[in-house]
Amino acid sequence: MKLVTTKVKPSQNKNLLPAHPASSSSISSHLDRKYTGIVMDTPERTQIATPLSKFEDSPVFNYINSLSPIKPVKSVHFTQTFSTLSFASIPSVFTSPHVSSLKDSKFLKRHQFSDQLKPELTSKDAKKSETSEGTLNATENSITDTSAVPSNGCSNLESRKSSYEVVRPYTNTLKMVVPSASSVSFTNNGSENGSFRMETETEGTNQLPHSKEVSACDWDSLISDDSELLNFNSPSDTVTYNGPGQSTLQPTSFNASLMNTKPQANGNSFSENDEGFNGDAENHVNIASTSLNNSEAEPLEDTDTEGGSSLYRGLRRRCLVFEMMGSQRKHLEDVSTCSSANVSESNQIVVPDDDNLRPLRDESDSTRCILPGIGLHLNAIASNLVNHKVVNHESPGSGRQLIIAPPAAYPSMGSGQELMTAFSDSPSFENDIRPTLNVADDASKALGFVVNDEFSQSQTSPAKKRRRAENAGESEACKRCNCKKSKCLKLYCECFAAGVYCVEPCSCHECFNKPIHEDTVLATRKQIESRNPLAFAPKVIKTSDSLQEDESSNTPSSARHKRGCNCKKSGCLKKYCECYQGGVGCSINCRCEGCKNAFGRKDGLDMDFEVNECDKNGSEAEPVSATPATPSRFGSARQSISLLKSSKGKPPRSFIAIGSSSTQRFGKLNPFTGGGSKLQRQRMGENEMPGILEENNGSPISGVKSCSPNSKRVSPPHSIMGKRSSRKLILQSIPSFPCLIPNPNQ
DNA sequence: GAGTTTGAAACT
DNA sequence: CAGTTTCAAACTC
Numbered sequence A: 001m002k003l004v005t006t007k008v009k010p011s012q013n014k015n016l017l018p019a020h021p022a023s024s025s026s027i028s029s030h031l032d033r034k035y036t037g038i039v040m041d042t043p044e045r046t047q048i049a050t051p052l053s054k055f056e057d058s059p060v061f062n063y064i065n066s067l068s069p070i071k072p073v074k075s076v077h078f079t080q081t082f083s084t085l086s087f088a089s090i091p092s093v094f095t096s097p098h099v100s101s102l103k104d105s106k107f108l109k110r111h112q113f114s115d116q117l118k119p120e121l122t123s124k125d126a127k128k129s130e131t132s133e134g135t136l137n138a139t140e141n142s143i144t145d146t147s148a149v150p151s152n153g154c155s156n157l158e159s160r161k162s163s164y165e166v167v168r169p170y171t172n173t174l175k176m177v178v179p180s181a182s183s184v185s186f187t188n189n190g191s192e193n194g195s196f197r198m199e200t201e202t203e204g205t206n207q208l209p210h211s212k213e214v215s216a217c218d219w220d221s222l223i224s225d226d227s228e229l230l231n232f233n234s235p236s237d238t239v240t241y242n243g244p245g246q247s248t249l250q251p252t253s254f255n256a257s258l259m260n261t262k263p264q265a266n267g268n269s270f271s272e273n274d275e276g277f278n279g280d281a282e283n284h285v286n287i288a289s290t291s292l293n294n295s296e297a298e299p300l301e302d303t304d305t306e307g308g309s310s311l312y313r314g315l316r317r318r319c320l321v322f323e324m325m326g327s328q329r330k331h332l333e334d335v336s337t338c339s340s341a342n343v344s345e346s347n348q349i350v351v352p353d354d355d356n357l358r359p360l361r362d363e364s365d366s367t368r369c370i371l372p373g374i375g376l377h378l379n380a381i382a383s384n385l386v387n388h389k390v391v392n393h394e395s396p397g398s399g400r401q402l403i404i405a406p407p408a409a410y411p412s413m414g415s416g417q418e419l420m421t422a423f424s425d426s427p428s429f430e431n432d433i434r435p436t437l438n439v440a441d442d443a444s445k446a447l448g449f450v451v452n453d454e455f456s457q458s459q460t461s462p463a464k465k466r467r468r469a470e471n472a473g474e475s476e477a478c479k480r481c482n483c484k485k486s487k488c489l490k491l492y493c494e495c496f497a498a499g500v501y502c503v504e505p506c507s508c509h510e511c512f513n514k515p516i517h518e519d520t521v522l523a524t525r526k527q528i529e530s531r532n533p534l535a536f537a538p539k540v541i542k543t544s545d546s547l548q549e550d551e552s553s554n555t556p557s558s559a560r561h562k563r564g565c566n567c568k569k570s571g572c573l574k575k576y577c578e579c580y581q582g583g584v585g586c587s588i589n590c591r592c593e594g595c596k597n598a599f600g601r602k603d604g605l606d607m608d609f610e611v612n613e614c615d616k617n618g619s620e621a622e623p624v625s626a627t628p629a630t631p632s633r634f635g636s637a638r639q640s641i642s643l644l645k646s647s648k649g650k651p652p653r654s655f656i657a658i659g660s661s662s663t664q665r666f667g668k669l670n671p672f673t674g675g676g677s678k679l680q681r682q683r684m685g686e687n688e689m690p691g692i693l694e695e696n697n698g699s700p701i702s703g704v705k706s707c708s709p710n711s712k713r714v715s716p717p718h719s720i721m722g723k724r725s726s727r728k729l730i731l732q733s734i735p736s737f738p739c740l741i742p743n744p745n746q
Numbered sequence B: 001g002a003g004t005t006t007g008a009a010a011c012t
Numbered sequence C: 001c002a003g004t005t006t007c008a009a010a011c012t013c
Helices: A002-007 A010-014 A027-048 A057-066 A068-082 A084-088 A094-101 A104-114 A116-132 A135-148 A155-178 A217-225 A226-240 A274-279 A297-314 A317-343 A343-350 A354-387 A398-406 A413-425 A427-457 A461-471 A474-475 A496-500 A514-531 A608-619 A619-626 A632-639 A654-659 A661-669 A677-698 A721-732 A735-741
Strands: A183-189 A196-201 A255-258 A288-290 A540-542 A559-561
Touching: A496 A514
Parallel strands: none
Antiparallel strands: A183 A196, A255 A288, A540 A559
16 A cells, blocks of 8 residues: 555546546545545556566566556455445455356456456457457456356356456466465466366464355354354454554454455455365365455455455455456466466565565555445345355354345345355365355355346336346346436445445446545445445344244244334335335334235234235236245346345345444444444344344354245234343344454545 | 325424 | 535436
């Protein structure tokens, strides 16, 4: 970071930044920083080159240098991510990166997204990849291969994946370079996509033994081990990373970076590392818990950063993509530099120079960005994850869990699945990834969602978006807003509310919910949170009686809207009703009139009945029928997933809240208790959330998941609600989170 | 696609 | 805390 700042030239930044009328000077300053990071890239190159002089000798190196332009782009990506948002922590696996396996072409698109970056990236990336030695080529090839794989729905995701893949190798190399604590040996599998073996000797605090099964999380363990979670964050990070800066950040923030297969290990401390990496996985994705920074993340820098970045990437969606691009470039550069020589060793060489590190830094930056964004997304994702099988992951300690935890239901579930599939598709990653992926899958899903959303640009019109979303569960995941006056800085904006940046597909006007305006976004978030700490928390909490269903079948009945609805005319039978939208029944918290919520009436009428109705209803009913409790929308995703769902796509912040702001908040406030009196109710909700998590312990899924249609069983209606209180206990677990997150925010 | 309805979010 | 306004999604035509 430091380097960046120094190096950065405001003027350059300006160029990069799109002028926003609204942006305040402060914002601009922030932007500058970020951009600086980007800008840095170019300048750095030169710098890097110097340190690398040794390498320079090699023709390859020279070649790479010529390619240098790419770097700038990378930086851009970084900017996009929300540092603050990072909460998400999710270090969880980023499947997303893995996911990236898909198409390159799309990947390019992504870049396009990035705007400025695009052009360079696309062309450059390709070139670099090419130029960058065989390793790179191999990666590309793999990518292309992946591209061949039909992506389910989300081309975007695919593209991203591809991009990730590409990056990964590089990242690995980078990691290699970095003297970070963990030493990783990296080997390419060759033809395979970027499967790499990472052997890391990470001391990582939290090493999750990932076996393939890792995905499954033990909520219990998680809950039980708050410490772990905490450790997970900070400790691991700190420990793991030798890197100088990192430690600082670590403490609170989590980052889950999936190193896609490769990178992770090192920098990031992942529980997985130990086992997962070494043995198993060849390509394990590490989840790095890095802390990061979120906003501040700088510290992680170097290796961490990379790992983190990659991880973040996975997490991120929209932002991720961009960042991904950038990171990739960075990696490429690094790689090019390093790889050009020879990957592993070259790295070392590189290390010495700060410049060399730059890339890392950049990455770190990117990671930062990622984190924030991720965090939000993660929440959503997490929710998804929870639902998903993946949840099972053991990794209790890991940040992943955190991610998983999120009760919130993300609409995107479906998409996520797709993503998952996509991941699976990618050969290289599959192996490695999956194990973690399962866990990551969730994340990936989320990512996928995001990606889809973002990428699905094609669907520009809101209406179309909606349609698609409705039609395809996947699309649902994607959030696209149509804000006209709120500048996407109010909770009116679904994107903002969900903790994600607006993407092209959004039809918003004068949107400030973009990486460029990260500062503004963060500031706004803080404001809103100050007003209502739970504002970004998941709206739908699982009250659940754990017993009710299993993972797969969470009846909606178990979940409830945190604050309840206030419907007057819709009878809680329309999506106007947040409860209904979330696929949950109304509760005593609701002030609705004439409640007919199919998922459960305020008065506690049978859920079953309700459910049936839903089914009957058709479209909306879908939720039930199609899936469990989840709102109909999600349908597709839901299917497989049982999800949690909060249903709409929106809310799934649960974790996010926790991870991101909420967590912070908690920290500040004191986790559940903390906050303002008014908030208490809300907190209750939050508490519930945590509780949910705990409940989930048994089965993460239980969390939000929705109702299992099959089971139809009615959870003891609202009586359950009453039970919630008991659940509150769960909250305790949460506190840990706060600890984790604390710093991140700023 | 435009217009209306709805209820959350924001404001007073 | 209550009432009003603003906002954008959901919905209807």
